[in-house]
Amino acid sequence: MWKILSGAFLGWSLGANDSANIFGTGVATGTVRYRTAVWLTAVFVMLGSLLEGPKCMQVMTDLSSLLPLNAFFCTLAAGLTMTGMTYLAVPASSSHAIIGAILGVGILQGSADFSRLFKIVTCWIFTPVCGLVFAYLLYRLLVPVLDGSRLSVTQRNQIYRLGILVAGCYGAYSLGSNNVANVTGVYVGSGFLTPEAASLIGGGSIALGVLTYSYRVMMTVGKGIAPLDPFTAFVTVLAGALSLHLFTQVGIPVSSSQAIVGAVVGVGLVGDVRTVSPRMLTRIGLGWVLTPLVAGVLACLFVISARSLL
Amino acid sequence: MFLKKLLGHDDREKRVVEDMERHIRLLTAGCTAFREALEKNDRKRMSRVKELEREADSIRRGITSLIYRGAFLPYLRPELCKFVDIVDQVFDLLEFAAVCYLDLRFPEALRADCSRVAFLNEQMCDLLRISYQTVMAGEDLREKRLAIRIYEKRIDDMKFGLMKDARKIPIDDFWEGSLLADFLSRLCSVSDVIEDASDHLGILSTIST
Numbered sequence: 001m002w003k004i005l006s007g008a009f010l011g012w013s014l015g016a017n018d019s020a021n022i023f024g025t026g027v028a029t030g031t032v033r034y035r036t037a038v039w040l041t042a043v044f045v046m047l048g049s050l051l052e053g054p055k056c057m058q059v060m061t062d063l064s065s066l067l068p069l070n071a072f073f074c075t076l077a078a079g080l081t082m083t084g085m086t087y088l089a090v091p092a093s094s095s096h097a098i099i100g101a102i103l104g105v106g107i108l109q110g111s112a113d114f115s116r117l118f119k120i121v122t123c124w125i126f127t128p129v130c131g132l133v134f135a136y137l138l139y140r141l142l143v144p145v146l147d148g149s150r151l152s153v154t155q156r157n158q159i160y161r162l163g164i165l166v167a168g169c170y171g172a173y174s175l176g177s178n179n180v181a182n183v184t185g186v187y188v189g190s191g192f193l194t195p196e197a198a199s200l201i202g203g204g205s206i207a208l209g210v211l212t213y214s215y216r217v218m219m220t221v222g223k224g225i226a227p228l229d230p231f232t233a234f235v236t237v238l239a240g241a242l243s244l245h246l247f248t249q250v251g252i253p254v255s256s257s258q259a260i261v262g263a264v265v266g267v268g269l270v271g272d273v274r275t276v277s278p279r280m281l282t283r284i285g286l287g288w289v290l291t292p293l294v295a296g297v298l299a300c301l302f303v304i305s306a307r308s309l310l
Numbered sequence: 311m312f313l314k315k316l317l318g319h320d321d322r323e324k325r326v327v328e329d330m331e332r333h334i335r336l337l338t339a340g341c342t343a344f345r346e347a348l349e350k351n352d353r354k355r356m357s358r359v360k361e362l363e364r365e366a367d368s369i370r371r372g373i374t375s376l377i378y379r380g381a382f383l384p385y386l387r388p389e390l391c392k393f394v395d396i397v398d399q400v401f402d403l404l405e406f407a408a409v410c411y412l413d414l415r416f417p418e419a420l421r422a423d424c425s426r427v428a429f430l431n432e433q434m435c436d437l438l439r440i441s442y443q444t445v446m447a448g449e450d451l452r453e454k455r456l457a458i459r460i461y462e463k464r465i466d467d468m469k470f471g472l473m474k475d476a477r478k479i480p481i482d483d484f485w486e487g488s489l490l491a492d493f494l495s496r497l498c499s500v501s502d503v504i505e506d507a508s509d510h511l512g513i514l515s516t517i518s519t
Contacts, residue, residue: 150447
């Protein structure tokens with residue numbers, strides 16, 4: 001049973017890192033209080049994991065057939081990579097980390113199935129594009145509706161607040177449903193856990209990460225990429241959540257960071273391109289490339305070390 | 311109760327909106343008292359401006375405190391506070407002019423023109439209140455802002471004539487002249503600051519929509 005600990009650790013890292021994508025903009029703009037944000041995220045992540053989590057687990061099994069011990073090393077490597085990225089306040093992708101680790105170990109033991117990788121990488125590429133398109137369309141669609149309605153300042157205030165809360169809850173649900181496979185999907189592939197048990201353990205560990213260690217990245221994502229007003233924050237979170245939910249239906253775990261950054265770029269394009277900070281985007285891009293590489297190398301090192309010890 | 315707290319839906323925002331309107335109404339009342347006192351040379355009524363300014367100060371403190379205790383989303387808070395501060399600056403100018411008047415032997419030759427400026431200031435305050443209501447209702451502000459700018463231009467045109475007339479008045483001692491200059495300067499600056507407040511309402515209107 002101890003082999004699940006690394007998965008739980010990865011879930012914890014994911015929760016700490018990716019919850020920023022849900023309420024980061026809301027918390028950074030002061031629309032939602034941090035405490036409210038983390039509790040809502042934890043509850044809805046759990047709900048998403050339990051209801052739709054198993055949809056993305058098959059792809060983990062298809063990538064490479066791992067022994068339970070190797071599954072342990074993969075999640076450990078991915079978890080350590082994610083923690084490092086969180087420590088450096090770089091929004092990283094757990095999907096990249098776990099798939100990098102699985103492929104690393106798969107290459108080492110000669111069981112990696114690269115035919116699935118094409119679909120996964122295509123989805124990874126389309127994740128920010130999807131976020132961008134959703135954000136662009138939502139912005140274009142909602143601005144005339146809001147402008148046409150004669151709402152008082154206080155009414156708008158309430159609508160923005162409610163919108164960010166609802167979009168955030170939906171975002172947390174999508175995160176849970178899409179990303180729980182990253183955390184415990186490998187254990188389903190190795191026959192160690194049933195999809196339902198994996199969803200429960202994975203969802204619980206993500207929720208714990210959200211509750212205990214999410215503040216730093218939340219502020220980085222919320223303030224570092226672009227200065228967002230409440231309406232833009234709402235559109236961004238909703239577009240990110242829609243992208244994640246779409247890929248859950250496709251059955252591919254993708255990066256919530258990529259979806260949200262794509263969405264931020266999308267709203268930046270509608271308003272003013274200069275609102276997007278190229279320096280921050282470069283930093284995030286670097287994190288995306290480094291994450292699978294570091295996780296893959298770490299996982300290989302763990303497996304080689306274990307082989308020489310046992 | 312929990313849902314209300316979660317959505318930040320309480321009466322703080324309503325209270326801020328009401329108090330800000332009360333603040334502007336008080337300014338209009340101050341301008342009315344000032345104009346009537348000037349017209350009738352009623353020093354007791356002029357002292358009332360000082361009392362109204364103190365009352366307005368207390369309202370301003372209450373508004374700022376409510377805003378920073380969580381009323382409205384944070385992106386609006388600094389702008390709301392700045393608007394309240396600008397309105398308060400108008401009151402400060404009015405109070406200063408009232409104090410100068412109380413210390414002054416006011417030259418009768420200037421009374422009619424100064425009363426006219428005071429009357430226009432009063433009208434501008436009323437327009438500012440209507441503009442504020444327009445912004446809070448999420449409606450278009452352009453016409454009201456234009457009207458305020460027209461009033462301000464009229465006062466500006468009068469200001470130079472008033473200064474010219476003031477120079478013709480014989481002055482016995484330095485302080486008497488200084489007080490009169492201060493009085494005229496403050497009286498004619500009220501409209502500038504009201505225009506600033508109106509411009510700030512324009513900013514508020516843009517960022518809140």
